[in-house]
Amino acid sequence: YNFIYINTLFHFQFLDILSYIPYQAIFNKFVTGKLFYTGDTLLQYVYPSKMNDAGKCSRSSTGCKAGFYCPATSIMEVICLPCSGDIKLGQGCYCVDNTVNTHCRECTNNTCSRCITGSFLDGEKCTSCSEGCAKCKSPDSCEACAEGYIKENDTCVRVCNSLKDCEQELSTFCDLSVHRCVKCESKCLFCSSKTVCNACSIVSYTTTIDGRCTAFCNNLQDGQYCNDGSPTPCAKGLDSACKCGNALNCASCNEAKNDCDTCLPNTVNGKQGACTACTDGYEVRGRLCWPKQDADQQNKIGGGAIAGIIIGVLVVAGAVGGGLAYYFIKKARK
Numbered sequence: 001y002n003f004i005y006i007n008t009l010f011h012f013q014f015l016d017i018l019s020y021i022p023y024q025a026i027f028n029k030f031v032t033g034k035l036f037y038t039g040d041t042l043l044q045y046v047y048p049s050k051m052n053d054a055g056k057c058s059r060s061s062t063g064c065k066a067g068f069y070c071p072a073t074s075i076m077e078v079i080c081l082p083c084s085g086d087i088k089l090g091q092g093c094y095c096v097d098n099t100v101n102t103h104c105r106e107c108t109n110n111t112c113s114r115c116i117t118g119s120f121l122d123g124e125k126c127t128s129c130s131e132g133c134a135k136c137k138s139p140d141s142c143e144a145c146a147e148g149y150i151k152e153n154d155t156c157v158r159v160c161n162s163l164k165d166c167e168q169e170l171s172t173f174c175d176l177s178v179h180r181c182v183k184c185e186s187k188c189l190f191c192s193s194k195t196v197c198n199a200c201s202i203v204s205y206t207t208t209i210d211g212r213c214t215a216f217c218n219n220l221q222d223g224q225y226c227n228d229g230s231p232t233p234c235a236k237g238l239d240s241a242c243k244c245g246n247a248l249n250c251a252s253c254n255e256a257k258n259d260c261d262t263c264l265p266n267t268v269n270g271k272q273g274a275c276t277a278c279t280d281g282y283e284v285r286g287r288l289c290w291p292k293q294d295a296d297q298q299n300k301i302g303g304g305a306i307a308g309i310i311i312g313v314l315v316v317a318g319a320v321g322g323g324l325a326y327y328f329i330k331k332a333r334k
Contacts, residue, residue, distance in 0.1 A: 054080040055097075064094040067107065083107065087116050092126070101125060118146070132156030163192065163285070187213040190286045199286025207286060208239040209264055222257040241287075248287060249275035264288065 055063045056077050057070035064070050064080035069087050072078045083093035083106055092100045095107035103126035106114035115126035120136050129136035132149035133156045136142045145156035148165070158181050160166050160174035166181035173191045175182040184191035190199040196211030205213040206226040215229030224231045225242045234242035234252050244250040245258035252261045263275035266289040270277025278289035 054082075056080065062094075062098055062100050064100070065097050066094050066110065069093050070100065085116075089116070089118065092116075103128065130155060132158060185213070192285065192290055196290070198288065198290055206240050207288065209288065210239060211290075212239075214240070223253050247274055249289075266290075 053065060054068045055065045057063045057080055058072045058075050058077045059070075060075050061077070062070065067083055068080035069083050069091055070078075071081050071086075071091070080094075083104075085105065087093065087103075087105050089103065092102040093104040093107050093112065095101050095104065095110050095112055101107070101112045101124075103116050103119040104112035104114070105116045106112070111124045112121065112126060115121050117134055119126040119128050120138065127139065130139055130142060132146050133142035133144070134146040135144040141154045142151065142156050145151050148159060149156035150159045158165070158169070159179050160181050161176070161179065163174050166172045166174045169181050171184045171189055171191070172181040173184060173193055174180075175193075182194070185194065185197065187200055187205050188197035189201055191197045192211070197207060197213050198211065200207045200213035202216070204216050206216050208214055214226070217224075217226035217229060217231050220226060220231050220243050222243050222245060223234055225234050225238045225240050226232075227238075227240075232238075234250075238251065241248070241264060242250040242252055242260075244253035244260055247253075247258070247260045249264045249267045250260035250262070251264050253259070254261045260274040263269070266279050266282045267275045268277050268279055269275065278284055281292060282289040283292050284290075
């Protein structure tokens with residue numbers, strides 16, 4: 001095969017024994033006549049003589065022949081591929097020319113006979129299973145759950161081990177007692193638990209440093225903080241951020257009242273300016289710093305506690321063992 005180096009977007013042709021084969025690419029690779037482009041990735045080998053039979057397509061056009069699917073990831077036109085297990089959500093096998101059967105993996109006699117994972121055959125079309133379900137025969141009955149979900153009755157629910165596992169669901173937190181994503185209180189946008197809100201709805205509420213949502217203050221001036229709906233001069237013991245120009249997380253302002261003089265608890269100076277980073281063991285959630293929450297911290301007994309338990313058991317075992325030894329020695333001497 002002749003090798004051609006491509007460094008820009010253009011159409012070119014490979015010389016095949018039987019014919020010239022149109023091809024399109026947008027990558028810097030050495031390629032051979034049997035390699036083809038699928039939108040953003042160099043995927044696999046295809047016999048050149050079959051390329052013309054496949055058709056071409058894009059995200060906005062459906063030009064594949066029956067038995068092929070469109071792997072395009074953009075409006076750029078690519079060559080259609082034979083239907084296979086590589087078909088992803090949103091794609092589908094063409095059972096007839098120029099008509100996509102979404103989520104279909106395999107066609108028989110011009111109708112869909114097999115669907116991709118996460119959908120089921122409903123007559124001649126594929127219908128998606130319920131959220132979190134990888135295998136089903138109807139939307140209301142799941143046989144196997146996707147990764148990160150667990151089966152409860154006939155449905156799948158998301159399993160979580162840390163706050164990050166619930167980030168896709170707005171206003172939820174990971175309740176580690178049941179390993180489920182649970183809704184925050186109605187006033188709260190982001191929370192760590194039912195009682196700790198990390199970011200309240202900023203339109204109506206102010207987030208306090210202990211995780212409460214209090215009434216929002218209108219027309220807050222520099223050097224003031226919001227004290228349950230009332231603008232109040234910043235002072236020691238405040239429970240929400242002091243306004244110091246555009247600075248964040250201030251506990252008090254500098255003399256010009258345009259930057260922080262001191263930071264809120266667990267907050268330190270960072271690359272973005274004063275009071276923009278968290279101390280060790282804390283992380284930003286919402287706009288404030290909160291204790292890190294993960295499975296290791298929540299579900300495991302601390303090393304000191306474990307050591308205390310072990311020492312306690314050894315002390316008890318030693319006392320019992322010593323008592324028994326004394327009893328048998330004394331009995332043997334009688």
